[in-house]
Amino acid sequence: MKRTFVVYLVVLLFAFDLAGEEFSEPYQNIKSYIERGNLKTAQESLSDLLKIYPDDAVLQLYQNKLWIAYADSFFQKGSINLALSYYSKVDKEWANNPHVKSQIRKCLNNFKSVSEIQRLPAKMIENTEPTVSTIPSEGILSGLEEIKDQISNVQWIAFLNLGILSILIGYSVFFRKR
DSSP states (O other): OHHHHHHHHHHHHHHHHHHHHHHHHHHHHHHHHHHHTOHHHHHHHHHHHHHHOTTOHHHHHHHHHHHHHHHHHHHHHTOHHHHHHHHHHHHHHOTTOHHHHHHHHHHHHHSSSHHHHHHSOHHHHTTOSOOOOOOOOHHHHHHHHHHHHHHHHHHHHHHHHHHHHHHHHHHHHHSOOO
């Protein structure tokens, strides 16, 4: 009986491990690519996942972090126009990010003359002041709802596995050969 219980317990733990990896692995890969500076691989993985889950809030967050990483690298290399374009992309999606706001101001301060700033699209220049609003956008709310649904699906699988394990243990205890 102990052997049967141990086998069922190992199978259950393995099932939980597989269910947990299914949802966290793509996010962890993208996060580690961004942290290591492997931006091209991160963008490829992120693009594939965004095609499947376009409203996923976590993927949108990683897209913004990726754009910030691109913008920071362009800013360090002195490509102010490219850096400013990436910072403005992030500013549209994540308007209350203080790092992006300060970097946009630095980019605008690095231009030599007023005529260079006037040639920029107005969208890059507007909203460089810090915002006070913390109301999440509809895309983020729908992404959070999707994550909530995924968590409930994982919980359902866990309870199903617990039910199956309980039935198997009960069966082995009550109907075992004597």
